[in-house]
Amino acid sequence: MGHSASAAIVIRVDPAAVQQPARKTSTATVGDLNAALALVSRVWTGAARNRSAVIEFAGGIHRFDQTIRIGLEFSGRADAPLILRGATDGSSRLSGSVPLTQTSVDVPARLDPLVRDRVVAYRLPPSAAEQSSIGVHRYHPAPSNPAGIELFDAQGALQPARWPNQGWSRVGQAKALGQDAVIAVEGGRSDRWVGEPDLWVAGYLGQDWSFETIAATSSIPGSQRLGLVKAPHYPLRSGDRLFVEHALSELDTPGEWWRDRDSGIVFLIPRSSTSSIEASVAPTLIAIDGAKHVLIEGLTFERSRGDAVTVTGGEDVVFQDCTFRWIAGRGLVIDGAKRSGLRRSVVADMGEGGVSLKGGTRATLTRADNFVEDSFLVRYARLGRTYKDAVAIDGVGMRVTGNVIAHAPHLAIRYQGNDHLIAANEIFDVVNDTSDSGAIYSGRDVSAQGTVIRGNFIHDVLPAKGEGQERFEVKGVYLDDLASGTTIEDNVFLRVEQPVFVGGGRDNVVARNVFVASSPALFIDGRGKVWPQAPFDEPGNAFYATLREVPVSSTLWASRYPALARIMTDDPYAAKRNVFRDNLIVASRAEQIGDGARPEEQNVSGNRTIDKVPPIRTSDDLARWLTQNGMKTLPEGINRFGHLLNNTSLRSRASDAGVGGPER
Incomplete structure (x- = not known):
């Protein structure tokens, strides 16, 4: 290709250049990523493997209707990687959506006459029109299948026509439910939904920490009841929060839409008369399988029906200076890779979470060293609202460092496994719509030890408040159901209810944390002693099920976690040897130990209290006050938001995603 021995092989992707003849220059130009990969496979051979191969995307939109796969054969070397690179101005967008064509058809006769003249019709492409449903069952423990379709304008995702337009309705009286698969609806509204072919119910059905979406089978005329295709996972309670969506009779607000499944037409009320309308079609944009030494930089990934990018196996697959936005699933999913992750990027408006990191081998405590660092992760649970985390980590040796995580109804970081580092993050305005949840969470695996939570700034994590709503219960760091062996040190908690909660663990x-207007600073219960459960050595005991899956008595594990190796003979249900020392407790209640936990089996020492604190409105106020009160080194998480915005490229991406304005 005319390169010198040290020059990279460069292939430019420009959809506008598809018909240009090939030229013998230092850079080849093709029309799409598939063509670029085909060219790479032909020319990146022999001695050429000593050079990097760069696929360079022109600015503008690159549309994907199917998943592009990058396999082991595209592996580079540490000093000569495969690089996928966006334009220097940050304008390269890899999109899983296609524009829709406006069409002139009669609006459905059942549509409310008051809105008929505002409704516009668009024809869906076959791949979207043929989807059996617009929605998908969402339930908190596991990722959902790709959504049927989503619609977008320039502002972002549009809303399937719903009721109520904002907020929640409530399940009616329990005695009127009849059976779990029937919902009693308030106010007689259900008669409007008779005959709807693709109606969905979404809400906190049965528990305020379990959001679920379920297809409705029918509305039963005159009964104020709505049938469901299946019962919710937890038994319904009167007063449970819910909304109903994709009902033609509820198409009444700008930004709402409804699909006619028979005709393949969508009817919507536009938010803008000038914005084009697009529908998501690609299930996933890119799947990287087994490849090593791949660098993806300067790209925006958007509008897929499922996860945007998946990385399975491989090593050293790194995304930097990227944006993930308006995805129906998760942004980046890394499973089984090593030394792979995300840095200096923005993740915003995800459907089911930001980044998932899995890797390492627990039996040998082999680290994966996957990471998320120096990034913004905000509004990452818009479709599935519980256990759809900004970062979920599982395995051995992950790190989540230097990030800003905010604006979500449930968790920020969830970890399982061993020896992770969660450090220097700023976390706020999370767990803002749920109960019995925490900003940083782990639980139900007493063998998941060795994680360090250090130098984070966690603030403004308080219970949701609403008219007629019971008081919710939230936490900062939540070690649930006997979670043990975690170190929480040098963090600052400001206006956090129950900032550290130990649910029966050991x-x-x-140590050395600061708690400001955050009470009680530490809570420990002894649920292992007082809660009913299966015997310790039976498979039905959820607290200890995972203990039987790892070699806790092996030489390796016993040297790393000596107390864990002795647990079978060490009163295994007791909360013990928890340490609370050298903390500063300001305008807060101190430790609370009870409900089955014995204070004499904990180590509480060296803590200092201050009764009052001046008003703290900004990170600078807090930093100044902490310095004046003897803190020589401030946690790196304080004003991480401002620090990240010092990076010009990251600031531009954050601004484009609506991060950093008044919603800060």
Whole structure:
């Protein structure tokens, strides 16, 4: 291709240049990523493997209707990687959506006459029109299948026509439910939904920490009841929060839409008369399988029906200076890779979470060293609202460092496994719509030890408040159901209810933290002693099920976690040896130990209290006050938001995603 021995092989992707003849220049130009990969496979051979191969995207939109796969054969070397690179101005967008064509058809006769003249019709492409449903069952423990379709304008995702337009309705009286698969609806509204072919119910059905979406079978005329295709996972309660969506009779607000499944037409009320309308079609944009030494930089991934990018196996697959936005699933999913992750990027408006990191081998405590660092992760749970985390980590040796995580109804970071580092993050305005949840969460695996939570700034994590709503219960760091062996040190908690909560675990260390207007600073219960459960050695005991899956008595594990190796003979249900020392407790209640936990089996020492604190409105106020009160080194998480915005490229991406304005 005319390169010198040290020059990279460069292939430019420009959809506008598809018909240009090939030229013998230092850079080849093709029309799409598939063509670029085909060319790479032909020319990146032999001695050429000593050079990087760069696929360079022109600015503008690159549309995907199917998943592009990058396999082991595209592996580079540490000093000569495969690089996928966006334009220097940050304008390269890899999109899983296609524009829709406006069409002139009669609006459905059942549509409310008051809105008929505002409704516009668009024809869907076959791949979207043929989807059996617009929605998908969402339930908190596991990722959902790709959504049927989503619609977008320039502002972002549009809303399937719903009721109520904002907020929640409530399940009616329990005695009127009849059976779990029938919902009693308030106010007689259900008669409007008779005959709807693709109606969905979404809400906190049965628990305020379990959001679920379920297809409705029918509305039963005159009964104020709505049938469901299946019962919710948890038994319904009167007063449970819910909304109903994709009902033609509820198409009444700008930004709402409804699909006619028989005709393949969508009817919507536009938010803008000038914005084009697009529908998502690609299930996933890019799947990287087994490849090593791949660098993806300067690209925006958007509008897929499922996860945007998946990385399975491989090593050193790194995304930097990227944006993930308006995805129906998760942004980046890394499973089984090593030394792979995300840095200096923005993740916003995800459907079911930001980044998932899995890797390492627990039996040998082999680290994966996957990471998320120096990034913004905000509004990452818009479709599935519970256990759809900004970052979920599982395995051995992950790190989540230097990020800003905000604006979500449930968790920020969830970890399982061993020896992770969660450090220097700023976390706020999370767990803002749920109960019995925490900003950083782990639970139900007493063998998941060795994680360090250090130098984070966690603030403004308080219970949701609403008219007629019971008081919710939230936490900062939540070690649930006997979670043990975690170190929580050098963090600052400001206006956080129950900032550190130990649910029956042991060998947790809480040291040198600052708690400001955050009460109680530490809570420990002894649920292992007082809650009913299956016997310790039976498979039905959820607290200890995972203990039987790892070699806790092996030489390796016993040297790393000596107390864990002795647990079978060490009163295994007791909350013990938790350490709470050298903490500063300001305008807050101190530790609370009870409900089955014995204070004499904990180590509480060296803590200092201050009764009052001046008003703290900004990170600078807090930093100044902490310095004046003897803190020589401030946690890196304080004003991480401002620090990240010092990076010009990251600031531009954050601004484009609506991060950093008044919603800060």
